[in-house]
Structure formats: structure tokens, C-alpha cells
Amino acid sequence: MLTLENVSVNYGAIEALTDISLQVNQGEVVTLIGANGAGKTTTLRTITGLLEPRKGRVTYEGTDISGMATHKLLPMGISMSPEGRGVFANLTVRENLDMGAYIRKDKKNIADDMERGFTLFPRLKEREKQKAGTLSGGEQQMLAMARAMMSRPRLLLLDEPSLGLAPLLVHTIFEAIDNIRAEGTTILLVEQNANAALHHSDRAYVLETGRIVMKGDSRQLAADPRVKEAYLGE
Amino acid sequence: MDTFVQQLINGLTIGSIYALIALGYTMVYGILRLINFAHGDVFMVGAYTGYMLAIHLGFESSPSIIGFAVVLFGSMIISAVIGMLIERFAYRPVRKYSRMTTLITAIGMSLFLEYTFVVIFSGTPRAFPQLLPNDNYTLFGNATINTSQLLIFVVSILLMLGLQYIIFKTKVGKAMRAVSFNLNSAKLMGVNTDFVIAFTFGLGSALAAAGGVLVAQYNPKIEPLMGLLIGLKAFVAAVLGGIGNIPGAVLGGLLIGAAETLVVGYGQYIGIPSTYRDAVAFAILILVLLIRPAGLLGSNVQEKV
Numbered sequence A: 001m002l003t004l005e006n007v008s009v010n011y012g013a014i015e016a017l018t019d020i021s022l023q024v025n026q027g028e029v030v031t032l033i034g035a036n037g038a039g040k041t042t043t044l045r046t047i048t049g050l051l052e053p054r055k056g057r058v059t060y061e062g063t064d065i066s067g068m069a070t071h072k073l074l075p076m077g078i079s080m081s082p083e084g085r086g087v088f089a090n091l092t093v094r095e096n097l098d099m100g101a102y103i104r105k106d107k108k109n110i111a112d113d114m115e116r117g118f119t120l121f122p123r124l125k126e127r128e129k130q131k132a133g134t135l136s137g138g139e140q141q142m143l144a145m146a147r148a149m150m151s152r153p154r155l156l157l158l159d160e161p162s163l164g165l166a167p168l169l170v171h172t173i174f175e176a177i178d179n180i181r182a183e184g185t186t187i188l189l190v191e192q193n194a195n196a197a198l199h200h201s202d203r204a205y206v207l208e209t210g211r212i213v214m215k216g217d218s219r220q221l222a223a224d225p226r227v228k229e230a231y232l233g234e
Numbered sequence B: 001m002d003t004f005v006q007q008l009i010n011g012l013t014i015g016s017i018y019a020l021i022a023l024g025y026t027m028v029y030g031i032l033r034l035i036n037f038a039h040g041d042v043f044m045v046g047a048y049t050g051y052m053l054a055i056h057l058g059f060e061s062s063p064s065i066i067g068f069a070v071v072l073f074g075s076m077i078i079s080a081v082i083g084m085l086i087e088r089f090a091y092r093p094v095r096k097y098s099r100m101t102t103l104i105t106a107i108g109m110s111l112f113l114e115y116t117f118v119v120i121f122s123g124t125p126r127a128f129p130q131l132l133p134n135d136n137y138t139l140f141g142n143a144t145i146n147t148s149q150l151l152i153f154v155v156s157i158l159l160m161l162g163l164q165y166i167i168f169k170t171k172v173g174k175a176m177r178a179v180s181f182n183l184n185s186a187k188l189m190g191v192n193t194d195f196v197i198a199f200t201f202g203l204g205s206a207l208a209a210a211g212g213v214l215v216a217q218y219n220p221k222i223e224p225l226m227g228l229l230i231g232l233k234a235f236v237a238a239v240l241g242g243i244g245n246i247p248g249a250v251l252g253g254l255l256i257g258a259a260e261t262l263v264v265g266y267g268q269y270i271g272i273p274s275t276y277r278d279a280v281a282f283a284i285l286i287l288v289l290l291i292r293p294a295g296l297l298g299s300n301v302q303e304k305v
Helices: A040-047 A093-100 A107-120 A122-126 A137-149 A167-182 A194-199 A218-223 A225-231 B002-032 B039-056 B065-094 B099-121 B147-169 B171-181 B183-188 B193-218 B226-241 B246-270 B274-291
Strands: A002-011 A014-024 A029-034 A055-060 A078-081 A155-159 A186-191 A203-208 A211-217 B136-138 B144-146
Touching: A002 A040, A014 A029, A014 A040, A014 A055, A014 A211, A029 A040, A029 A194, A040 A155, A040 A186, A078 A137, A093 A107, A093 A137, A093 B171, A107 A122, A107 A137, A107 A167, A122 A137, A137 A155, A137 A167, A167 A186, A167 A194, A186 A194, A194 A218, A194 A225, A203 A218, A211 A218, A218 A225, B002 B039, B002 B147, B002 B171, B002 B193, B002 B226, B002 B246, B039 B065, B039 B099, B039 B193, B039 B226, B065 B099, B065 B193, B099 B226, B144 B147, B147 B171, B147 B193, B147 B246, B171 B183, B171 B193, B183 B193, B193 B226, B226 B246, B226 B274, B246 B274
Parallel strands: A029 A186, A029 A203, A078 A155, A155 A186
Antiparallel strands: A002 A014, A002 A055, A203 A211, B136 B144
16 A cells, blocks of 8 residues: 655655655555654654655555655645644634544534544543643543544554653553544554554564564564563663 | 824824834734835835726716725736735735845845836836815814825724724634744644735735725825835834734824824924934834833743643
8 A cells, every 4th residue: 555665765964754655555564663863753753745755655555655745745645644733723623623634525424524523532521612722731632633633634644643641641542543443544653652553563663763673463562572672671 | 281182193194004004014024024125115006006006997977985095996906916926925924034034035025016016106206196086174173184194094093993893703714813822833723824824914915005095085196116115114113013913003104194194293392303303213122122122012931831
């Protein structure tokens, strides 16, 4: 479904990603784990066209999308919940969800999908009319994910959804990831919380200073001594 | 009392013009964090466009409301296109560089517009034709308001209501708000941000052009540098209201206009000669920056991340 082939990305003279190749297949949850500054967010920004690869190719369902204008990806079925959530602070929860459906014209279904979002995160229903800026970090994360789902994506990109959240909320977020997957959406999950990410995904890639150093079945990686030592704190 | 009312009418008249121009500054700032210093010159372009329309369509000889409307809307549309061209060819190519780069580009654009018009029309002022018969109406006491002042009020209020409608009730308005809160998030929602930015320039330019035509009706002498001072004052108005804040721009414009005429009318009693009229706005700017840099309606709230 999504393929990165030998992608290198620079920030000015600094190489942020070196020769990244990865693949996400239909129906999978694939996770990209690694420490701060390993290039996880850079990878997602490159997929969504916010950055342009210096080398290599990003293809989505057979189409080359390297450096394609970001706003053209949503109609193709790619949606992202960005790092730092990126909710529209001055808009209400409902208006944020409306923005998620910006490109859609089928009002009836939009209303249904909004209800589905509220089922996914009942907390958002309670906050429906509140400005997104007044929500807690966890609620903003829920909103960012629910908003990303409003376009009915086929591929959902999640950037550090559990960052800075209390354990209970982390649990809620990962439960939601399981539910979204069960509804048939393919997910590429970028996470620092390697433990949770490996337990809620099929395959994983480990990123270190801009290179992929390990890849494989999530369960096998979780059992790998090197991963255990470096990322699972065991 | 009569003089006070009269001064207030005069002040709010010019204040409405500042408000119309300030809206363009504030909208562009809200979306791009760019102070578009060429914006005051778009006001001048609007006045000249109106002038050319009036001359070439023959409205100068027969004043009528239709003639005025054609000149007003024609100038707004043409100036909107010019504003979008400025954005497309001057600002968009440098958008990815630092803010200093775009600021200098804006100053360059301002000079470019001013002196292009000097080349085309010469620096000699031209007389803007009277498009509507100018009558005086007595309000109460001896305060009077004339047709062009009335036009300024009515047209500015209608335009501001229209702007409010666009921003809060239309899809593109929703996109504008989203872009101003978070450009990249808006892109991820499928918003074509380049289009939204161009649209914002068009909208701001149309308002400034309307200001140009309205001012030219009130004070029918137009020249290529007419946008310089009024543009700066409108910028101060936007800062006073809280740059990026739309109601703030309107409030700031009206306050600066009123402050100016009050200084003309009453400054002499507290030792400020009326010749200080043009300094008032900048004194206010200094005070705002010292006391409340975010402006009257601006918020200092840090974005929650």
C-alpha cells in the first residue's frame, strides 16, 4: 500500500534520514520506533509531503507521491494525526471534527462519522462545544485521532499518539488504535513507547539516527535482546 | 457640544477607512505572520483603478448611484486580482525563507507599486471625479454629515458584515481560520493552503481598494504616494486592536480616526497643536507597544502543544 524506497532527507546540510526503505501493506498496523531525534517524525513528514526527499521514492498504491502537495493526499486516502496533535485551538471540538471532513460533501455521512468518533472517544462527546485549546493533552490527542478519521482514510499515520500522556490515557489511545484497525484502516504508527507499540502492531521498524537498523515481526522484535535492552528498558 | 459631535463624525469617517485597510493587514498577518507593507499602496491602486474606470466608462459626467457602484466593485475586483498577483509573484517564492526576507520583499513591493504609478500617472495629483451629488445633511445642532461621509459609513459597515459572513459562514472562511491557527494541520485536512492564502490577499486588497474609492470621493485628490501615510496608520490601527484579530482591526481603526480628529479639535487646549494630527497614530503605537504589546483585543496566550 505504502512504500518508501531508499529515501534520504536533508534539513539544510544535515542528513536527517539515510536510505530508508519500508513498506506498509493493506490491513496492517506497522510501527516505527526509535529514540528522540531518530527521524521518526521526519519520516512521516516526508510521506505527507511536508518535506521533500533528496533521494529515493515514496509510492502509495502505485502512485509516486514523493514531495506531492500535502493537501492532495487526503483525497487519496492518507490522513495523519500530527506530532503535537495540531488541533485548532480556537475551534470547538465539533468544529475540529468538521475540519477533518473538510474535503467531503456528503453531510449525512459526516454526521454519522462524527458519532462514530464520539463512540471511539466518549470523552470528546462531553467536550463537544468546548474550544480545543481548553482540552487536556490526552483529550487533544483523542481529538486529533478522531479528526484524522473524519476523512475516512484508508491509511492513517499516527505521530507519537501517546507522547506525554498518563498511563491510563495511553491505554485508551492504544485501545482506539485496535478499534480503528478492526474497522479496516491500515495504520503506520510512530512511537517512542516501544513496548505498547510492539504489542499493538504486526510489524515494526527500528530507527536509529536516521537509518533503519532492525525490522521484522513485532512480537519477535519485542523478544529480541537488543530491542529489549535499548527500547524496552529490560 | 456641536463641535465635538462634528469632530467625532469626521474622526469615525476616516477611522472607517483605517479599519478597512487594517483588516487586510490583520488577515494577512493572521495567516502568514507577514506584515504586508505594500498593503497601503493597494489602497492607492484601488483609488487609481476607480479613477480609470470612472473616466473610461464615462461616469464622471453623469453622477449616479449605478456609476458609483460600478466604480466601487470594479475597483475592488481588479485590485483583488492585483493583490493575488502580488502574493503569487512576490511573496510566495520567498515564503519558505525567513520572515525578514518576506518583510524586505514587502517593503520592496511597496516602493515598486508607488513608483510604477509615478511612472504611469506622474506624481502630479489627479482629481477624482464626483460620482454622486454631494449633499450636506444636518444632524442635530449644527453637526453635519455629507454624502461621501455617509457613503463611507454605509459601505464600510456592509463590507465588514460581508467579511464576517465569509469568515464564519463559508467553507473558504473556515479554511482561512484553520490556516491561521495551524498551517500544516490545515494542509493535513486537505485544505489547499496556497489557494486560501491567495484568497486572503484578494479579500484584503478588495477592502483596501474600496477604502481608496471611498476616500477619493471624500477628498478627491489622488496621487501615487497617497497610500503611504494612511497605510502606516492603518497598520498602527491593526496593532492597536491586536494584530491578527479582525474585530480588533475595526476597533483600532475607529479609535485612531477619532483620536486624530479630537487632537485637531481639542489638542490646542492641552498644548498639542493640530499639526500633530499625523503624529497621534504613532504616539499611540509607541504606547501600545510599551503597555499592551498584544493590542486591545489580541491575546497573549501561548499555544498549547
